[in-house]
Amino acid sequence: SQQGEEDPQALSIQEGENATMNCSYKTSINNLQWYRQNSGRGLVHLILIRSNEREKHSGRLRVTLDTSKKSSSLLITASRAADTASYFCATGGDSNYQLIWGAGTKLIIKP
Amino acid sequence: NAGVMQNPRHLVRRRGQEARLRCSPVKGHSHVYWYRQLPEEGLKFMVYLQKENIIDESGMPKERFSAEFPKEGPSILRIQQVVRGDSAAYFCASSPSNTDRGLGSPLHFGNGTRLTVT
Numbered sequence: 001s002q003q004g005e006e007d008p009q010a011l012s013i014q015e016g017e018n019a020t021m022n023c024s025y026k027t028s029i030n031n032l033q034w035y036r037q038n039s040g041r042g043l044v045h046l047i048l049i050r051s052n053e054r055e056k057h058s059g060r061l062r063v064t065l066d067t068s069k070k071s072s073s074l075l076i077t078a079s080r081a082a083d084t085a086s087y088f089c090a091t092g093g094d095s096n097y098q099l100i101w102g103a104g105t106k107l108i109i110k111p
Numbered sequence: 112n113a114g115v116m117q118n119p120r121h122l123v124r125r126r127g128q129e130a131r132l133r134c135s136p137v138k139g140h141s142h143v144y145w146y147r148q149l150p151e152e153g154l155k156f157m158v159y160l161q162k163e164n165i166i167d168e169s170g171m172p173k174e175r176f177s178a179e180f181p182k183e184g185p186s187i188l189r190i191q192q193v194v195r196g197d198s199a200a201y202f203c204a205s206s207p208s209n210t211d212r213g214l215g216s217p218l219h220f221g222n223g224t225r226l227t228v229t
Contacts, residue, residue, distance in 0.1 A: 045219070102153050
């Protein structure tokens with residue numbers, strides 16, 4: 001069955017607000033990655049968090065990982081119109097090619 | 112530094128024709144991955160290649176689909192006798208290494224080839 005299921009499926013917020021997206025998975029993982037995809041483009045890596053890490057920051061992005069609940073969250077603070085995109089989590093096994101992808105959260109930032 | 116380059120960006124084929132998708136990885140990257148994406152869905156793994164070797168093709172249909180990553184030149188994903196169900200976006204990604212113990216390095220993606228079968 002599918003790992004890395006994101007919720008919500010879609011999120012629409014005002015510019016300046018914070019956006020939180022969640023990812024749940026089913027089996028043990030070695031790492032979890034978040035990617036962004038703008039419409040019609042490829043995916044861009046945002047953050048990789050390893051299973052022994054609980055939180056990671058990168059600019060306006062904050063990722064948490066709770067292995068006991070098998071879940072991760074991506075927080076984007078002070079959202080901008082340019083953050084409008086789909087966000088995917090991918091859970092990793094022993095190798096990159098075993099990454100399993102969720103269906104993504106579509107984030108719309110209203111100006 | 113050039114990223115992953117895929118061409119063509121858009122490809123239209125009639126049923127029964129062949130589709131050939133090209134991917135040039137980031138310079139210095141020796142690992143290439145092909146994925147398929149349907150609208151509003153996540154990525155589905157197809158095949159993982161290293162130079163001149165197919166490491167895992169478990170996500171690729173055994174019939175009509177093939178992939179290669181030759182010593183020189185781009186990686187090619189080939190779909191023979193295309194059918195309407197092959198219409199999708201096909202993404203290529205590359206990475207410099209597959210470190211062991213699951214400490215995967217991030218994937219670098221191309222902008223995809225959108226295949227439409229009419």
